Structure formats: structure tokens, C-alpha cells
Amino acid sequence: MEIEHVDWRNFLARWSEEWADAHGHVDELSPDDAAARRGRWLGADPATEADIAAMEDRLGRTMPPSYREFLRVSDGWRHTGAFVWKLAGTREAHWHDDASGLGEDFDEAWGDEDNPEEVRAQVGLWSRALQLDVESDITFVLLDPEDVGPDGEWAVRVWASWRAADPERYPSFAAFMIAMHQEFHVHAPGRDGEDGPAFVNGTTRSQDASVSRARTAALRGRHEEAAALLAEARKYGRPYAHELLDQIAQLDGTGGCGVQPPHPDNPRFLSEQLPLKAVDLLAGGRPAEDWHYSDPAIFPDTARAAADILQAVRLGTYRYELGGAFGEAVHEAREQARWGDTDAAWQVLRAALPSWEPLGPGHIAPMGLLADPLLAPVLTAERRLELLRTPRGGESAPAPAPAGDRNPEGLSWLVRPGALRPWQTSDSDYRMILVEGAAPDELPALLGSSPGTMLSPPVRQWDVSRHHRPDQRVVSSYDDKALLSVGRAGQGWSFAFEQDPSAGFDTVRFVSPAPAASAGGGRAIVIWHERCQGTSVFHLSAAQDGTLRYTFTVRGGTLESAAGSVPAELIPPALGFDAPDADGQAAAAARALDAVARLHGVTVPRLALTEGRLHTFESLSWSRPPGPGETYTTISFG
Structure with a gap:
């Protein structure tokens, strides 16, 4: 959805319908929530121009454009995301005036001269901001009248004590509401096999189609296109979006997303993701006690294998093993690498990449290579990008230009x-x-x-x-x-x-x-x-x-x-x-x-x-x- 052009009536109606469907099996609802479910509407009646004018006269400021447009459709909102249960309309919005007593501590921290300008700009937020949260899980929603964009929009800052971080910034009220709709999707009932009706609607179907398109694009070597689609789908918590994006990020150098490994029943658990988790654990100097994957009380079927993987990674003896033509190429490449011929090792892997096959819909690259102590160094940053750009997994597209050899000729180097x-x-x-x-x-x-x-x-x-x-x-x-x-x-x-x-x-x-x-x-x-x-x-x-x-x-x-x-x-x-x-x-x-x-x-x-x-x-x-x-x-x- 383009934030600059929010169709508030349709957007809020769709959100309300999705919320009502997701809570159709929930027995314990408040009278107001039960009414919202029956009416399939989370909002209130529209605010009149007189209501908005009275609000602005009371507050002494003209409200930013997207908040005014929202109020014309609904004078307030219920269940804004997962942690704000009621959002203010024209009557409840008020200046915070540091009523929480947080201003002094935050201003001292933000005002340090070594902080970047965007951090120091927050000084005085608690005294000047307009508070929009009415009922919440210790979550403040603040409109900042001094953080104004060229379009006249005020930034929204959201802070919750249990997040232990600075307030999260959204460039406008519209951007904040779209993010809260996404947050609702991430936490909605009926997701991830929970009891009750499956959480399926137009939004989920649209985003799942984006994940499918992204996976196909990634396997055809168009990883930038895939990453853009997956980044949006991840905001809605769609299956596979996070882990597919994590694989792209680990290969293109933007860093992994910290995704949890798949369930032990998934064939990728032991061969792809768990070895990388072991590498991260040891690289971070964390103790073996943090390796809960080897706890038989939690993972009875794979604990022994997980313990063996951690030990092999620690000793440098871990080997990435696959079947088929690509598995044979991995074995040959390892033989080349262990005698120092890393360029030949990469040439073997590069030639075999089109024959690589994924292990399910959440898989787009042979990630276990990055945990293999002999082959991980072969995969330089340039070669990881070439891997991403190489068609594989049954898809076809033009092959990328070779990254080139890394070992210089001669000895004068x-x-x-x-x-x-x-x-x-x-x-x-x-x-x-x-x-x-x-x-x-x-x-x-x-x-x-x-x-x-x-x-x-x-x-x-x-x-x-x-x-x-x-x-x-x-x-x-x-x-x-x-x-x-x-x-x-x-x-x-x-x-x-x-x-x-x-x-x-x-x-x-x-x-x-x-x-x-x-x-x-x-x-x-x-x-x-x-x-x-x-x-x-x-x-x-x-x-x-x-x-x-x-x-x-x-x-x-x-x-x-x-x-x-x-x-x-x-x-x-x-x-x-x-x-x-x-x-x-x-x-x-x-x-x-x-x-x-x-x-x-x-x-x-x-x-x-x-x-x-x-x-x-x-x-x-x-x-x-x-x-x-x-x-x-x-x-x-x-």
C-alpha cells in the first residue's frame, strides 16, 4: 500500500473484517469487542469537521494531514496492532506534558553531544508530544509536532518500557497505522496452527502470493527483486518470508535476520540451518550450555545429532553433505580446497549450482556451505553474490558473469x-x-x-x-x-x-x-x-x-x-x-x-x-x- 495515498475507508474496513474473522472463535471478549466483531468494525463514527475544528482549537494546533483524514472516517480506533487497545479520536487526544515522568532521564540520554542529530532531536519529546494511546499494554503513541515532514506530516513515536529501546519512529500517522495493521497480522489468532479458524483473507493471500513470486525470482537469480517482496511479506509475518530473506541476507552481505531454525521435522533443520547456528554460537564466544538444540528434553529426536554438529563445527571437522549431482560436486570441491586450490573448488561448485535442488518451500540456496570449514572460505563475498545470481532449483535464466579467480598468478604477491x-x-x-x-x-x-x-x-x-x-x-x-x-x-x-x-x-x-x-x-x-x-x-x-x-x-x-x-x-x-x-x-x-x-x-x-x-x-x-x-x-x- 502506498502510504502517501491511503484509502482510509477501504483500508479500515478490510482491517476490521480481518480482525472480526480472526476473533470469530474467541469466547472471552469485552462487550465493546463483541460489538465490534458483530458489526465488523473496529472504529467509531466519522468525526465531523466541527469535531476536528473543536479538537484543533482545544489543542492549539492544526492536526497533520493523514490523522485528519483518518478522523473523517473513524473518530478513534480499537486494537491498533497487538499492544494498543484503544486509539484516541478528537475527544481523547491530549498533550502528554511529560505526565509519565520520563522526560528528564530520556532527555539526558538523548542530549549527549556525541549522539547523532536524529537522536538529539528527540529531546523534549515527552513534554511536547500529542498522546494518542488511550488504553494499551504500557505502550505510548506520541505525535511529535516538531518532527514534521515536507508534506506536513508529524512523525509518530511509539515506546513501550518492556521493549528496552528508544521510541520507534514512523514518518506519519498513516505509516504508523499501516505498520499496526501488519503487527495485527503477525499476532492474529489462528496463525501457526493455533486452535480456531485458519487466518486466511485477502491480505494473507496477496502476501503469500508475493512470497511465492519472490522464491521463484530468487531461484532465477533475481535476489534483489525477491528481497523487496519478502521484506514486505515479512512485516505481515507470512510463512517462509523471514527465513527466505535471511538466506538472501547471509549471502549478499547485508547480514542475517536472526531467524530461528525450522522445526526438527524439517529436512533443513540438521543440514542447513543448525550448522550455521553452531557457527554463530562459537563465533560469538557463547558457552555450550546455550546450545539448547542438544537438550533431549526439548528435541528428543535430534538432540544427539545437534550435539555432534556443534562438536564438529568446534573442531573444524564438520562436512556439508548432500546427495545427487550437487552433493558430488561439493565433495570434489572440498578435495580441491583442502589442498589450497580454492579457485578450482569454486569452479566446481559454480558449474554444479544449476543442478542444486531446494529442500522445501523455505529454501533457496545451499546455506550449509557457509558452515563447512573448508568450503566457507571459498565462498568469498563476490562468489556468494554470484551464487545468488545463478539460476538453480529447476529454474532457468541467463547465468551471471563469473566473479573471477581470487588467487593471483606468480609469486610476487x-x-x-x-x-x-x-x-x-x-x-x-x-x-x-x-x-x-x-x-x-x-x-x-x-x-x-x-x-x-x-x-x-x-x-x-x-x-x-x-x-x-x-x-x-x-x-x-x-x-x-x-x-x-x-x-x-x-x-x-x-x-x-x-x-x-x-x-x-x-x-x-x-x-x-x-x-x-x-x-x-x-x-x-x-x-x-x-x-x-x-x-x-x-x-x-x-x-x-x-x-x-x-x-x-x-x-x-x-x-x-x-x-x-x-x-x-x-x-x-x-x-x-x-x-x-x-x-x-x-x-x-x-x-x-x-x-x-x-x-x-x-x-x-x-x-x-x-x-x-x-x-x-x-x-x-x-x-x-x-x-x-x-x-x-x-x-x-x-
Whole structure:
């Protein structure tokens, strides 16, 4: 309904009829309500022009347009929404004059100079407002004569103590009444399986048709159109409107609507919504006691499964499982993601999206993907939008433009500010091994700290130390074992990567792990890059079939060591490593990294290293033991 053009007579008549039908089975009605039900009219007789003129003379103000138009149809109203039982007409409306005694406290809070202007504008409301509520559940309805729009309408502010919030603002009396009609629909008897006649009328049928159109539009990729329809239907409390809108909001970045999960009998309860609730619970740091879904007294049939879901989400082992072609694609995408190839994982999911099928009328997207610890990082903001815009669920429409890959080509991105910390602009130190002819899960056998070294489950970068060394109390420069994240580095190559090594590069004691990594055949390349107290260090060493082929280290623009036959593309002076400044040396490191990438066709995945989860292991030490007379540092904690 257009608020600017309310047909008051038809609007109020329809509201009255809907109210009467909804209360047709209610036995305990007051005499006035029983009369309203019989007469199918919640209002009073129309106010005459003389009535309105007398009111305005008594109050000393001309009433705003939509309130005057309302009065010409009904001089007052009953059951305005769910909490105002009688609304004032020409005789009952009066200046509030802070009769509730709330003005001082509210004005002090609203008047704080740090508040935005719209908050400070409320100062004095309780003293100046026209009170329209006559009977209510401790709910005040106030017309504000100092909050006037260009159309002459006064804003309406509604406050109830039990809502624990500032008054809710409506731009006009007409907007307030439309919202109260919607509130009546949300709380009307006969909804949601309550006893009595079903709550069905022209308004519900119209809004349910909007929900149906919205769902079809969403499945065809027109999520903005769907969201507009659902936002209106949600105001009337129509089935599925809230949860469908919540799914769109979680994917388009506007934030979820806090909808409750469906009933446990619904197939989406365990596979779609409950895992997301677990993610929210843990992300908010709330205790497991808040997870009432695992209480068998409340959810006897699904409590055990709910407890298992929470535990799996906590441990990072939860897996989104589906049947059919899309379920197969999810499994394949997870395999790609766990070895770092997040772009390939998304390409698999994107190709399979048209085959995805919803689990009922309240479902428009595979939301469980957002709870899968391996696949959730794959679904970047751009890809979530692409998912929303992709036709699915049996609907057809043109496919959207691809969101594009997230992992940059080459290796020079490692030198960019914020490369490994997207939320910062600082540089990150790192060391890595690129191994030819070995799969990622074979690297522990080549480089593990001990025989039988195993890969961890996929973990986030910031959880690597906690997983491998939860009780570490001693750090030694003598024992420099790296905690390496592994994955695929291109056709026929794997990588092992550590961000921010605990020890700095020591040219004298460093032992390249490249020979050990290449012992199984093929080549291995080690890169160590750090900026310690403003001094840049770049090390590169390469081995083949277990034999070191070449190595060099540049520190602060000076070639500190070199051996073997360095390829022409990697000769330090030619790359500009002799630059006297840090920026020049960083540019040389970038050229060296891209040269390695071109020579060997290798890369490492930025998205997986910064936001995803990868398998990890503890490597052999990258430093030799101290020799006679040499010292090393040991730091103990606790």
C-alpha cells in the first residue's frame, strides 16, 4: 500500500473484517469487542469537521494531514496492532506534558553531544508530544509536532518500557497505522496452527502470493527483486518470508535476520540451518550450555545429532553433505580446497549450482556451505553474490558473469603490503619449499621432523601452533623446526609454507631442506624472505635428485653467500638486489619470485593461506646443530 495515498475507508474496513474473522472463535471478549466483531468494525463514527475544528482549537494546533483524514472516517480506533487497545479520536487526544515522568532521564540520554542529530532531536519529546494511546499494554503513541515532514506530516513515536529501546519512529500517522495493521497480522489468532479458524483473507493471500513470486525470482537469480517482496511479506509475518530473506541476507552481505531454525521435522533443520547456528554460537564466544538444540528434553529426536554438529563445527571437522549431482560436486570441491586450490573448488561448485535442488518451500540456496570449514572460505563475498545470481532449483535464466579467480598468478604477491594479512598493511616474513613430483601428502615423509610424521587435519593459519605445540614452554634457535602448511603449487608441484618463522635467517647455520625434499626425484626450491628490523633478507636455494644445485642469500642489498650455477634469470645483481633502499630490495624480491614462477610454473594460493584451512606438519630443523664454541638462545615461558 502506498502510504502517501491511503484509502482510509477501504483500508479500515478490510482491517476490521480481518480482525472480526480472526476473533470469530474467541469466547472471552469485552462487550465493546463483541460489538465490534458483530458489526465488523473496529472504529467509531466519522468525526465531523466541527469535531476536528473543536479538537484543533482545544489543542492549539492544526492536526497533520493523514490523522485528519483518518478522523473523517473513524473518530478513534480499537486494537491498533497487538499492544494498543484503544486509539484516541478528537475527544481523547491530549498533550502528554511529560505526565509519565520520563522526560528528564530520556532527555539526558538523548542530549549527549556525541549522539547523532536524529537522536538529539528527540529531546523534549515527552513534554511536547500529542498522546494518542488511550488504553494499551504500557505502550505510548506520541505525535511529535516538531518532527514534521515536507508534506506536513508529524512523525509518530511509539515506546513501550518492556521493549528496552528508544521510541520507534514512523514518518506519519498513516505509516504508523499501516505498520499496526501488519503487527495485527503477525499476532492474529489462528496463525501457526493455533486452535480456531485458519487466518486466511485477502491480505494473507496477496502476501503469500508475493512470497511465492519472490522464491521463484530468487531461484532465477533475481535476489534483489525477491528481497523487496519478502521484506514486505515479512512485516505481515507470512510463512517462509523471514527465513527466505535471511538466506538472501547471509549471502549478499547485508547480514542475517536472526531467524530461528525450522522445526526438527524439517529436512533443513540438521543440514542447513543448525550448522550455521553452531557457527554463530562459537563465533560469538557463547558457552555450550546455550546450545539448547542438544537438550533431549526439548528435541528428543535430534538432540544427539545437534550435539555432534556443534562438536564438529568446534573442531573444524564438520562436512556439508548432500546427495545427487550437487552433493558430488561439493565433495570434489572440498578435495580441491583442502589442498589450497580454492579457485578450482569454486569452479566446481559454480558449474554444479544449476543442478542444486531446494529442500522445501523455505529454501533457496545451499546455506550449509557457509558452515563447512573448508568450503566457507571459498565462498568469498563476490562468489556468494554470484551464487545468488545463478539460476538453480529447476529454474532457468541467463547465468551471471563469473566473479573471477581470487588467487593471483606468480609469486610476487607475497611481497605486497598485507599479502598474508589482508586486514593489515604490514609485511609478513615467510619461508617455503616448492617440491616437484611429490603430492602434498607425501611431503611429511620427505621433510617430517621424525619418522612417521603425519599431516594434521585442515587448520586455519592462526591455529597451526596451537595444534602442533599446545603446551610449548621452550623456544630454541638451535632447533628450528618449521610448522608447514601444504598444498598444490601448480601442475606437478606441491608447496610447504610457514608464515612468520619463529627464528630469523642465520646464514652460518642454515641448512637448506631442498636436497631432502628432492630426494624422491624431481626438483625442490626453498625461498626464505624476511624483513628484520628494516633489513631485508632473501634466500633462494634449489636442489634436484637430492643434490643442491645452487643457492644465494642477499642481506640488506649485499650478496652474503652464493654457490652453484644460478640461472641467468635469478642472478641477484640482475634482479636489482643491490638496491640501497628497502623498497628497491622488495622490488628485487618480487622480480625473483616471479622469475621462479615463470621458470617452473609454480604458485601458492593466497586465499587458502590467509582465510582457508590447510593440512600441516612439523618439518625437520632448518638449522644445523651448534658447533664447538658456538652458542644459541633458548627462551622458556611460564
